[in-house]
Amino acid sequence: MKILICISNVPDTTTKIKFVNNNTAFDIAGVQWIINPWDELALTRALEIKDAQPGIIENITVVNVGLIDSEPTIRKALAIGADAAIRINAEPKDTFFVASQIAEVVRKESFDIVICGIESSDYNGAALGGMLSEMLDLPSVSAVSHLDVVNGAVELKREIDGGQETVATQLPFIAIIQKGIAKDARIPSMRGIMTAKSKPLTAVEPIAADLLTEFVGFDLPKPKAACKKIDPDNVRELVNLLHNEAKLI
Amino acid sequence: MNFEFTEEQKMIQQAAKDFAERELLPDVIERDEKSEFPAEHIKKLSELGFLGMMADPKYDGGGMDTISYVLAMEEISKIDSSVAVVMSVCNSLVNWGLEAFGTDAQKEKYLRPLASGQKIGAFLLSEPEAGSDATSQRTTAEDKGDYYLLNGTKNWITNANSASTYIVIAQTNPEKKHKGINALIVDKNSPGITLGPHENKMGMRSSDTHSVMFNDVKVPKENRIGDDGFGFSFAMKTLDGGRIGIASQALGIASGAFERALKYSKERKAFGTEIFNHQSVAFKLSDMAVKIENARNLCLKSAWLKDQHLPYGIASAMAKQYCADIAMEVTTEAVQIHGGYGYVKEYHVERLMREAKLTQIYEGTSEVQKIVISRSLLK
Known part of the structure; x- marks a missing residue:
């Protein structure tokens, strides 16, 4: 079984967000880049299955659409345990473009499971898995919180209102994973970091694909207002503020 | 000059930071209060390869450079120095000493399980009356032909209880002063070794510190590191x-x-x-x-x-x-x-x-x- 995991190169989740060029572009100065947390959990889960059932999964490949500065993030995925990596040498400007590039990789090299995170933690597009499914004419299962291989068949559970549902599907398919798929992302070992250098990381040029969307501008949330403290005995004042100022009641 | 770290060095730094924040931070205060050795944390740290990170990959070590070691030690120590000291003793003292000066047979038998993190080591130099003045070793390693007979007490030994392998510094020829001292590899389970109580320390309270007493402990001659008198x-x-x-x-x-x-x-x-x-x-x-x-x-x-x-x-x-x-x-x-x-x-x-x-x-x-x-x- 071969697994492809789509990984995004995103700013560390503690990054202080700033915009430049008249609020049309994210300011990357001083930003530390990481594997999108959902994608990292997907990789961790794939490795857990590979470790638990030796021989079932023959290869885990990660794919990223990004320029050369995303290679440290890709190398980290290799250090964590991916067997190989593909970088499509282009700026990931919109999801249709990214999906077109990854679909081309899947068309050229067959994979049994293509996994992507439910969204990326930077632009939160949440569209890649659905687009891949449409472009490749493959089944997709979204919000997957449990993924396993049992007797050669894939076992999936997904989050629904008030509970979970168990889903069966044919291979190949697209798994769009949710948090809960793995407990914690795996920390790379010393051996993993050393061997990552010698694992294949192939850079390929992008195919022609349209950009269907463009960022016009960004607005930061308004700063939080100062906290008001109200005496516990002064319920009237609390109700007054909730009604007239916060307009919550 | 180049002050830029390599990608591998940055990755090791981040791995150590992630480990410290995720695994060590949640219970560091509790372990400090209870003087509780972080056995599970050390096991995970060894599985990631931090305890043998600089040892030669030929002996299952990580093969990392000393810069990477400094970066990792800093990150672990930001959160929990009781864990960092285990890492320091294993990497800097025991593994390095064996790799630099041990025979091939010693490395195969003792370095390999240490470098791979399966075992922990300890370095026994300090004595009740020989701290800074390390030349005044009272612990004796009497030459008995094909073995040494070890007698004496070592103090303030980090990893004393958790270690499997000791490197013990002891005096064989007192008349030669510091040139009569030897370094011996000693299995902790050897008959005649007893431990004092866990030291109730001011800080690094969850590191495993004891005195170690040797009473007629037989150490095979092949466990001596280097030539006779090389110990100091x-x-x-x-x-x-x-x-x-x-x-x-x-x-x-x-x-x-x-x-x-x-x-x-x-x-x-x-x-x-x-x-x-x-x-x-x-x-x-x-x-x-x-x-x-x-x-x-x-x-x-x-x-x-x-x-x-x-x-x-x-x-x-x-x-x-x-x-x-x-x-x-x-x-x-x-x-x-x-x-x-x-x-x-x-x-x-x-x-x-x-x-x-x-x-x-x-x-x-x-x-x-x-x-x-x-x-x-x-x-």
């Missing part, structure tokens, strides 16, 4: 590298306290503004930042010298003395910036201050480092 030289050479580990630990204690103090100063308000905006606090933080930057540069320079196979004994003495001394200063100021909150356990800085004190004492006091440094000035 072995210990001194090994401690040169050990200083880099403890200097990095002290650096981590200082930078951990600094990061907490800086964060607190941006949140805590007094007289209508964040306390960082008061010059008395801002200048303290400025002084702390400069000291930490100096300390880090000293650690990295000595690590770089070691990686280049250049003499590093003086550089590591400077790093150890300076990092330990500024760790004490920086942690004290971090407590001061936190005010009353700094004096209670949940803000961590009082623990870091207690931990800092030990770095001025063990693996060569700050005063011993000054002896090493000043003697080099006369040459």
